[in-house]
Amino acid sequence: MELKEGLLVAGNVLVAAILILYFINPGGELEFTSKEVNNNFTLGNNSVKMQFYDNLRFPSNSISYRIDNDCSLKKKADMIRAFEIIENKTTLEFYSINEGEEITVTCENTNRMEDGLFIAGEGGPTNITEGDRFKVILHGDILLIKDSECENPNVAIHELLHVLGFDHSENKNNIMYPITKCKQVIGDEIPARIEELYSVPSYPDLKFEKAVAEINGRILNLNLSIRNDGLQKSEKAKILIYTDDKVLKEIELKELEIGHGVSVQLTNLWLTKIKIEKLKVVIESNFQEISLDNNEILLSRG
Ligand SMILES: [Zn+2]
Structure with a gap:
């Protein structure tokens, strides 16, 4: 009788990085109001994919993070408020650790522009393991560049949602629109999708x-x-x-x-x-x- 064992590891890592840029329009914003504003990610179209891949999630609903010491007090405070806002809308919990974190938050203070727009930040999953049931996010990165001038820390929330696997939305009223505006909100679909994903123990x-x-x-x-x-x-x-x-x-x-x-x-x-x-x-x-x-x-x- 002979027993041979081999380790099957190859083919698991789906991507090295999905980092998506987020912009601020330097020309300010044109506000217009309408009584019925659709804030949702998909604008009601069921075929719109909300995530980079189907079923992207972290291993557990308790997710660790580390904010780099080079970040300004304003950016640190914005990031912590963004974690709290997502915690209040979902079952997710975020906790700070000094090393081996799942989400790394770094900052940059120099202004960068692309196509006439300031880059507000960058973020996304950087290590995903592919399974049949879930694509498991093992690590994500957030880079905060330009401070959010909104009441809510919209840039930090937007980048955090990228790390959680959410792609850009085509809805200008939703926080996942590629160009930031203070009126943008998270809407109901994103928290609902998070609840669904993390309902599996x-x-x-x-x-x-x-x-x-x-x-x-x-x-x-x-x-x-x-x-x-x-x-x-x-x-x-x-x-x-x-x-x-x-x-x-x-x-x-x-x-x-x-x-x-x-x-x-x-x-x-x-x-x-x-x-x-x-x-x-x-x-x-x-x-x-x-x-x-x-x-x-x-x-x-x-
Ligand atoms: Zn973005």
Whole structure:
């Protein structure tokens, strides 16, 4: 009997960076009022994608950040207020740490222009791991350049929403419009989408990606690959191989980071009987997973 294990990691990192520029119009703003203002991101069009990719989220609703010491007191205060505003509208929580943060906030004091517009800031996810269920944001960056002159810290809120995976909106009244105006608001759709995304608990999710069996007489060869498609690192678990409901073999499964997988090759397993009706492979974990439906695979004789 031979057991080979290999780590499947490649192909997980979806992007290195999505940093999107945000502008301030130096010519001031033309305000006009209308009784019924549509503030929403999509302007009511259901086919408009709100995020850079579908189902982008951080591993948990508790997200760490660090604001660089070079940021002015005004920019620091704006950023902290932006975190509070999003916290008040959603279940997300932001906390400050000194290193290993998920969101890094840096600042720049020199004015930069592009196409006649001042650049207000830049932001977005910078490390995303691709899973089947979620594209998990492991890190995001915010760069605050020009101070927001609005009552609300609109530049900081806009960049924070980019880091949370939201793209630009075509609605001039929404805060995700590419050019900032003080009247822009978050609207209802963004908090609703955040609530929906973070309603899935922050658990690991071990699943089979592949299971191929080959039987020659009384010899069984198995080729398995298992991945953590969840939102947290998985603890040690077991793989059990059953033949007709009897355990034929038990294999230890090591801890797996989000998006990481392992491939297991078992060769020359000796079958106790020649006629096997059912071959079943099961992932057994003693921790909570997002789904247990993907922990079992039934292989039929083909
Ligand atoms: Zn932007």
